[in-house]
Amino acid sequence: MKEALLVALAYWGTWMLDSITSNQTCTRPIVLGTVTGLLCGDLKTGITMGALLEAAYMGISGIGGALAADYRSATAIAVGLTILSGLSIEQGIAIASPIGLLCLSLMQVTIAISNLLEGFYMKALERGDVKKYNLIMTLHMLFVQHLVDTAVVFLCILFGTEAISAVFGNIPAWILNGLSAAGGMLVVVGLGLTTQAIWQKNTIVYVLLGFVLAKFVGLSTVVIAIIGVIIAYLSFESDFRFENLAAKKVVEAAADEEGDKDFYG
Amino acid sequence: MAKKTISQEELTLLKKAYLGTCAVLRTTSSMAGEARAYVLTTAPFIERYYEDKEEAKKELYRQGTEYFNTHQATNGLIAGIVCALEKERGEKGPENFDSGIITGIKASLMGPLAGIGDSFFFNCYRVIIAGICIALSEGGNIFGPLLFVVLYGIGTMWFRWLFMKLGYERGSEFITQAFDSGIVPLLMKAAGILGAIMVGVLIATNMKVNIAFAPTINGAAINIQNMLDTILPGLMTLVVWWLVVKLLQKGASPIKITFGIMGVCIVLSLFGIL
Numbered sequence: 401m402k403e404a405l406l407v408a409l410a411y412w413g414t415w416m417l418d419s420i421t422s423n424q425t426c427t428r429p430i431v432l433g434t435v436t437g438l439l440c441g442d443l444k445t446g447i448t449m450g451a452l453l454e455a456a457y458m459g460i461s462g463i464g465g466a467l468a469a470d471y472r473s474a475t476a477i478a479v480g481l482t483i484l485s486g487l488s489i490e491q492g493i494a495i496a497s498p499i500g501l502l503c504l505s506l507m508q509v510t511i512a513i514s515n516l517l518e519g520f521y522m523k524a525l526e527r528g529d530v531k532k533y534n535l536i537m538t539l540h541m542l543f544v545q546h547l548v549d550t551a552v553v554f555l556c557i558l559f560g561t562e563a564i565s566a567v568f569g570n571i572p573a574w575i576l577n578g579l580s581a582a583g584g585m586l587v588v589v590g591l592g593l594t595t596q597a598i599w600q601k602n603t604i605v606y607v608l609l610g611f612v613l614a615k616f617v618g619l620s621t622v623v624i625a626i627i628g629v630i631i632a633y634l635s636f637e638s639d640f641r642f643e644n645l646a647a648k649k650v651v652e653a654a655a656d657e658e659g660d661k662d663f664y665g
Numbered sequence: 666m667a668k669k670t671i672s673q674e675e676l677t678l679l680k681k682a683y684l685g686t687c688a689v690l691r692t693t694s695s696m697a698g699e700a701r702a703y704v705l706t707t708a709p710f711i712e713r714y715y716e717d718k719e720e721a722k723k724e725l726y727r728q729g730t731e732y733f734n735t736h737q738a739t740n741g742l743i744a745g746i747v748c749a750l751e752k753e754r755g756e757k758g759p760e761n762f763d764s765g766i767i768t769g770i771k772a773s774l775m776g777p778l779a780g781i782g783d784s785f786f787f788n789c790y791r792v793i794i795a796g797i798c799i800a801l802s803e804g805g806n807i808f809g810p811l812l813f814v815v816l817y818g819i820g821t822m823w824f825r826w827l828f829m830k831l832g833y834e835r836g837s838e839f840i841t842q843a844f845d846s847g848i849v850p851l852l853m854k855a856a857g858i859l860g861a862i863m864v865g866v867l868i869a870t871n872m873k874v875n876i877a878f879a880p881t882i883n884g885a886a887i888n889i890q891n892m893l894d895t896i897l898p899g900l901m902t903l904v905v906w907w908l909v910v911k912l913l914q915k916g917a918s919p920i921k922i923t924f925g926i927m928g929v930c931i932v933l934s935l936f937g938i939l
Contacts, residue, residue, distance in 0.1 A: 581930040
């Protein structure tokens with residue numbers, strides 16, 4: 401009961417921080433996982449799982465309000481269950497994916513409730529009372545907006561802890577092994593989505609470059625990021641110069657034509 | 666492209682308006698999108714210029730609730746431009762000002778700026794910062810998540826404030842010029858290069874594919890994973906990544922791919938391959 405409340409608190413609290421600042425930072429897995437781990441008394445597992453889930457949900461962001469997976473509840477529930485039921489980290493990552501998909505419909509509930517409250521907002525504005533409008537918005541955020549999804553996180557931990565221990569204690573080893581292997585691989589979905597979003601002609605060359613620098617040259621991520629900035633800058637600069645040159649050519653060609661006309665005309 | 670200087674009073678109002686932009690994701694709805702935050706963003710300017718004109722105020726607030734949706738960071742540019750126009754309208758009086766201009770600017774800029782915001786902040790800026798912070802978090806180092814909050818969270822909010830000042834000072838011509846000069850696609854391309862390099866790093870550091878299958882032929886165990894590693898360590902991770910990208914480009918949903926990977930892994934595990 402206490403643990404379930406703490407996980408729900410981690411979920412709700414990070415949501416509030418993000419809502420107040422209009423950011424999507426504290427509910428990202430790397431932060432939410434850490435907070436959940438801290439409140440459940442296993443900070444190390446929280447950070448490690450948070451970082452792995454951050455990579456797994458790399459390409460998933462609320463673009464136009466639509467998500468491909470609810471990474472927030474997936475992170476809170478998976479990290480909570482892993483710590484409280486004593487699962488391995490790989491197993492925890494593997495159970496996060498189905499949770500993220502099942503919880504996707506929660507977003508619809510949140511939006512539907514928000515739509516129902518539109519009347520209160522309109523009434524405050526009809527009176528031109530912007531202070532009250534602000535207050536309604538804050539109260540809505542604090543007490544209504546994430547009520548349903550926080551309750552779901554709470555119930556999942558409350559009833560899931562024992563159930564998941566029982567399930568993982570009784571299923572055959574090959575399923576566990578398969579789930580663990582999938583856990584090590586699912587990062588690819590998020591990375592694939594990112595790749596698809598930034599796809600251009602030479603994307604695969606640059607992906608290979610990053611891969612080689614990290615795997616063979618063994619450079620740290622910070623160093624590779626700096627090299628990346630330099631390459632991106634050089635590419636931008638040469639493109640920019642080329643574009644300017646092309647534009648100049650067009651202008652010159654137009655001027656030449658003018659000149660020719662004058663000459664023959 | 667006239668650059669305005671901001672007076673102390675304007676700066677105070679603009680800072681209050683910035684708090685309004687912080688409400689963009691506080692609560693949203695299908696009818697208003699992020700427009701509830703817009704009411705709060707323009708409120709400091711409206712309250713300043715229409716202190717005792719209740720009717721005018723109500724009309725302006727009603728206009729603020731028109732559907733609005735964009736990226737939370739690049740929203741700063743639109744918020745800055747709209748605040749500058751709101752000031753102009755306040756000084757000229759609403760009867761001498763075409764209200765359509767503000768609606769038009771919001772409607773025409775929110776789409777392109779959402780696209781730029783999504784591709785820069787989600788697919789480049791965050792990928793780099795997350796890449797660095799994930800590496801830092803290894804072994805449960807708290808420095809990783811903390812750095813993420815500072816660089817990504819506070820960083821994005823700082824960008825929003827810079828954009829807001831820029832929009833307020835330069836107005837909408839600035840953005841139109843940036844689009845016309847063709848510099849935006851070039852910047853997007855550079856951001857894409859950076860994002861791609863980081864994707865490569867993350868494949869190398871965060872993906873694990875281990876083949877356990879080691880058949881014994883004539884008494885000699887052949888370890889397939891070792892063989893693959895001598896060719897190229899992590900070769901299988903690149904292959905899986907490539908397959909997923911191709912599937913996504915063919916229109917497969919990420920949800921199906923996720924379940925597909927889990928299913929294939931369990932089946933392969935049954936046969937002792939993974």
